[in-house]
Amino acid sequence: MALDQFPKAYEPARVEEKWYSYWLEQAYFRAEADPERTPFTIVIPPPNVTGSLHIGHALNNTLQDIIIRRRRMQGYATLWLPGTDHASIATHIKIEEALSKEGTNRFNLGREKFMERAWAWKEQYGNTIISQLKRLGCSCDWSRERFTMDDGCSRAVTEVFIRLYQKGLVYRGDYMTNWCPTCRTVISDLEVEHEDTAGKLYHVRYPMASGEGYITVATTRPETILGDTAVAVNPEDRRYAGLTGQMAVLPVVNRHIPVIADHYVESTFGTGAVKVTPAHDPNDFDMGVRHGLPAVTVIGQDGRMTAEAGPYAGLDRYQCRRRLLEDLDELGLLVKVEDHQHALGHCHRCNSVVEPLVSRQWFVRMKPLAAPAIEAVKQGKVRFIPERFTRVYLNWMENVRDWCISRQLWWGHRIPAWYCQSCGELEVSERTPAQCGRCGQDQWEQDPDVLDTWFSSALWPFSTLGWPEDAQDLDFFYPTDVLVTGYDIIFFWVARMIFMALEFTNEIPFSEVFINGLVRDAQGQKMSKSKGTGIDPMEVISKYGADTLRFSLVVGNAPGNDIRFNWEKVEGARNFCNKIWNAARFILMNTEGFEPSASPPKLGTWDRWILGRLDRVVADANRALDSYDLGEAAQRLYDFAWNELCDWYLEVSKLALGDPEHRDAARYTLYKTMETTMRLLHPFMPFITEEVWQALPHAGTSVMLAEWPQATGEAYERENAGVQMVMAGIRAIRNLRAEFGISPGKPVEVLLRPADNTRSTWQEMVPVISRLAQADPVRVDEGAARPAGSATAVVEGASIYLPLAGLIDFDRERERLKRDAAGIRLELDRTMARLANPSFRQRAPHDIVDKEEAKRRQFEERLERLEHILSLLSGGDG
RNA sequence: GGGCGGUUAGCUCAGUUGGUUAGAGCGCAUGCUUGACAUGCAUGAGGCCAGGGGUUCAAGUCCCUUACCGCCCACCA
Numbered sequence: 007m008a009l010d011q012f013p014k015a016y017e018p019a020r021v022e023e024k025w026y027s028y029w030l031e032q033a034y035f036r037a038e039a040d041p042e043r044t045p046f047t048i049v050i051p052p053p054n055v056t057g058s059l060h061i062g063h064a065l066n067n068t069l070q071d072i073i074i075r076r077r078r079m080q081g082y083a084t085l086w087l088p089g090t091d092h093a094s095i096a097t098h099i100k101i102e103e104a105l106s107k108e109g110t111n112r113f114n115l116g117r118e119k120f121m122e123r124a125w126a127w128k129e130q131y132g133n134t135i136i137s138q139l140k141r142l143g144c145s146c147d148w149s150r151e152r153f154t155m156d157d158g159c160s161r162a163v164t165e166v167f168i169r170l171y172q173k174g175l176v177y178r179g180d181y182m183t184n185w186c187p188t189c190r191t192v193i194s195d196l197e198v199e200h201e202d203t204a205g206k207l208y209h210v211r212y213p214m215a216s217g218e219g220y221i222t223v224a225t226t227r228p229e230t231i232l233g234d235t236a237v238a239v240n241p242e243d244r245r246y247a248g249l250t251g252q253m254a255v256l257p258v259v260n261r262h263i264p265v266i267a268d269h270y271v272e273s274t275f276g277t278g279a280v281k282v283t284p285a286h287d288p289n290d291f292d293m294g295v296r297h298g299l300p301a302v303t304v305i306g307q308d309g310r311m312t313a314e315a316g317p318y319a320g321l322d323r324y325q326c327r328r329r330l331l332e333d334l335d336e337l338g339l340l341v342k343v344e345d346h347q348h349a350l351g352h353c354h355r356c357n358s359v360v361e362p363l364v365s366r367q368w369f370v371r372m373k374p375l376a377a378p379a380i381e382a383v384k385q386g387k388v389r390f391i392p393e394r395f396t397r398v399y400l401n402w403m404e405n406v407r408d409w410c411i412s413r414q415l416w417w418g419h420r421i422p423a424w425y426c427q428s429c430g431e432l433e434v435s436e437r438t439p440a441q442c443g444r445c446g447q448d449q450w451e452q453d454p455d456v457l458d459t460w461f462s463s464a465l466w467p468f469s470t471l472g473w474p475e476d477a478q479d480l481d482f483f484y485p486t487d488v489l490v491t492g493y494d495i496i497f498f499w500v501a502r503m504i505f506m507a508l509e510f511t512n513e514i515p516f517s518e519v520f521i522n523g524l525v526r527d528a529q530g531q532k533m534s535k536s537k538g539t540g541i542d543p544m545e546v547i548s549k550y551g552a553d554t555l556r557f558s559l560v561v562g563n564a565p566g567n568d569i570r571f572n573w574e575k576v577e578g579a580r581n582f583c584n585k586i587w588n589a590a591r592f593i594l595m596n597t598e599g600f601e602p603s604a605s606p607p608k609l610g611t612w613d614r615w616i617l618g619r620l621d622r623v624v625a626d627a628n629r630a631l632d633s634y635d636l637g638e639a640a641q642r643l644y645d646f647a648w649n650e651l652c653d654w655y656l657e658v659s660k661l662a663l664g665d666p667e668h669r670d671a672a673r674y675t676l677y678k679t680m681e682t683t684m685r686l687l688h689p690f691m692p693f694i695t696e697e698v699w700q701a702l703p704h705a706g707t708s709v710m711l712a713e714w715p716q717a718t719g720e721a722y723e724r725e726n727a728g729v730q731m732v733m734a735g736i737r738a739i740r741n742l743r744a745e746f747g748i749s750p751g752k753p754v755e756v757l758l759r760p761a762d763n764t765r766s767t768w769q770e771m772v773p774v775i776s777r778l779a780q781a782d783p784v785r786v787d788e789g790a791a792r793p794a795g796s797a798t799a800v801v802e803g804a805s806i807y808l809p810l811a812g813l814i815d816f817d818r819e820r821e822r823l824k825r826d827a828a829g830i831r832l833e834l835d836r837t838m839a840r841l842a843n844p845s846f847r848q849r850a851p852h853d854i855v856d857k858e859e860a861k862r863r864q865f866e867e868r869l870e871r872l873e874h875i876l877s878l879l880s881g882g883d884g
Numbered sequence: 885g886g887g888c889g890g891u892u893a894g895c896u897c898a899g900u901u902g903g904u905u906a907g908a909g910c911g912c913a914u915g916c917u918u919g920a921c922a923u924g925c926a927u928g929a930g931g932c933c934a935g936g937g938g939u940u941c942a943a944g945u946c947c948c949u950u951a952c953c954g955c956c957c958a959c960c961a
Contacts, residue, residue, distance in 0.1 A: 577923075737927085
């Protein structure tokens with residue numbers, strides 16, 4: 007071991023790139039479809055191709071890497087399949103922003119040029135996030151990297167669209183859709199974010215055509231008045247009974263519209279009369295269908311009023327609102343304006359207020375697809391972790407509405423539908439159809455629209471493995487095992503993968519969905535680039551290293567919970583790396599020339615103790631990992647490595663290392679414990695563990711391929727009990743030293759009076775006590791009387807006396823011991839009360855009762871000693 | 885309008901199927917150049933586990949309820 011490679015402080019920059027390159031060169035991430043082994047597959051949630059890694063990605067991919075690295079070590083044929091998403095609308099917006107800066111736009115540029123531009127953009131930025139994932143340490147099989155718009159994925163998209171169309175599960179039609187006037191496209195219901203907004207409710211009077219009376223409607227969007235084609239009232243509403251069937255006059259445009267009766271109308275809201283605008287409101291659209299009303303489109307796709315809006319044509323929708331209100335007021339028809347809170351739809355991408363519009367779009371018929379997807383989850387074939395997300399999924403799926411999949415965008419998968427320019431015939435096919443079956447002409451034009459980004463994402467688990475071909479990867483690695491993703495895309499993505507997979511592969515896409523929370527800033531707010539509250543994970547990696555970032559994101563967090571990012575936690579993780587590093591340095595310094603293959607030497611109590619604890623932490627970590635409690639597993643390993651291995655075993659081993667008789671046992675144990683700990687920590691902290699593991703004697707070429715530890719069940723209970731007792735004794739001595747201000751370098755004399763049957767344990771531990779408590783000499787004497795003027799502690803198994811004549815304040819010492827006694831008595835009383843309860847003895851399990859008995863004995867015994875000492879003290883021999 | 889999550893030490897959070905004296909990190913206090921580590925070591929202080937009710941031999945944990953915080957879904961204009 008060359009210690010010069012091991013500086014006092016861990017320097018991640020010295021090791022991370024080295025080992026990542028090594029893993030890549032050795033192709034250790036490469037998956038093999040090996041029929042001898044069980045496959046374990048994860049497909050990455052593909053990040054946006056032009057994006058960069060944010061802290062949420064860092065968390066999500068760390069979790070995946072932990073899972074996949076452990077499975078790889080366990081011997082599974084693992085595949086972590088990486089890739090990127092074309093992110094149709096998101097990318098579109100970015101490119102359009104760039105164009106806008108150049109003073110142009112996509113319509114000026116034209117579709118072909120725009121696409122060239124988009125591909126160039128993708129080439130330029132597409133690698134950013136991939137290289138960032140590599141820096142994070144992700145062990146993806148890069149040879150299988152995919153892109154949602156590559157040939158294979160595109161092929162799958164076309165295939166799926168055509169098959170759905172042929173089954174009648176994709177249809178085209180004029181329906182109410184959500185239009186984003188800024189993005190200039192329709193968006194799906196999911197892409198509309200509802201936000202409670204303080205608005206107004208305007209009461210507007212419509213004169214009756216008969217010339218007699220009015221009917222007053224209430225609306226939040228007065229500009230849609232221009233598109234009204236009816237006024238509706240509830241048929242039970244007596245107030246309007248006489249008006250139903252009559253005509254009202256639409257103000258300003260003077261169109262005559264009927265008053266109709268419809269149960270949809272709530273008599274108690276507003277005036278009980280609703281203006282009906284079938285072209286601009288989903289409910290009104292339905293009413294229009296029920297009553298055969300015409301739809302008049304008054305707001306265009308640019309958010310401006312159309313020619314149908316008469317005098318308001320050309321105005322922006324909000325300008326129109328203001329003008330129209332002025333005009334109505336002037337006419338005396340605006341009778342009341344109330345404050346009104348309502349949910350306004352905003353575009354998920356650009357935050358513009360979404361305009362409901364009727365337009366001709368493509369839809370996926372959801373009911374038939376949802377049914378099996380609901381069943382699969384209900385039957386537990388797909389399991390959500392944590393379980394509560396099952397209900398979120400089911401609730402959405404059970405109420406799902408048809409999915410609008412066409413987008414008036416260019417970057418994406420173009421819809422494989424063709425229209426005959428001569429007769430209007432529609433043909434859905436992969437390539438341009440030959441000849442129109444209806445009119446015999448050959449003038450086809452492809453649908454200009456592209457598909458919703460999530461349409462291709464929905465196919466990701468199987469399209470990336472080769473579907474629709476009969477591919478070897480698909481055969482071996484599919485269905486995948488676990489999907490790791492955030493709860494924010496359960497509907498967008500998870501749900502859609504499930505129904506698409508069931509429809510096209512007849513199998514679930516994954517059997518488990520491991521949901522992770524959001525990473526929030528220190529104030530608990532969502533991180534936002536625009537607000538400058540975002541943390542750049544690359545900055546954390548540069549400053550502290552990837553292992554630190556990974557560990558800080560994972561340790562101590564419960565599945566599905568949001569995480570609050572804070573730098574203190576990062577520093578904590580960095581300190582842990584450093585702790586590991588220095589423990590490794592210590593062990594390397596002391597295991598030179600050590601041969602791990604040599605048969606194990608005779609082990610001492612502490613050796614067996616730490617090996618027992620190690621076995622225990624292996625069991626605990628495995629149990630936690632099996633149930634996706636990654637944060638708990640990390641915490642257990644942290645606690646073991648720091649509090650047991652470093653704080654105790656390493657310190658104790660210093661004695662043994664200086665003693666020829668025990669040296670080999672200590673070296674063996676140090677090595678064994680450290681090597682196993684590195685394997686356990688490797689999924690969490692791949693770089694530092696590789697560096698340390700490689701420096702230790704080892705068999706094999708990389709820790710990432712070493713065998714994952716399994717518990718043997720060798721707990722060394724007896725050693726553990728003895729060691730726990732001695733630790734408490736050492737702590738008590740240290741405590742007394744601190745209490746009485748004994749300077750640290752000064753050895754203190756200790757007289758230890760052991761309780762029954764513990765003498766040999768204490769006796770054996772004298773050198774350890776001496777070293778760890780700075781105690782010298784340490785005498786163990788069963789019959790020892792308390793020396794006058796002693797500081798005293800009573801622990802389980804012993805009374806401890808520090809003869810400190812002159813330093814002890816007699817009264818204070820007595821008070822201190824009285825407090826101790828009172829504390830023990832409190833516990834003893836509680837235990838006695840429990841044991842005195844007959845129903846406790848009757849109903850509690852035996853082992854619980856036994857434990858309680860043991861507790862009582864222990865408390866009694868300690869209390870007895872304490873009280874004996876107190877009686878001596880009151881006798882005056884302080 | 886439905887639904888979900890949270891409320892545990894000053895702060896950020898763990899807490900398995902109910903079962904020792906409720907834990908950690910940070911912060912705080914005191915003292916330390918102990919030959920792996922001051923990114924460290926030792927010792928200590930700090931908790932009516934949000935309030936109320938219930939189930940149970942036993943509740944931070946299960947049930948009901950209230951309050952506050954956060955989130956998701958939702959076509960009352």
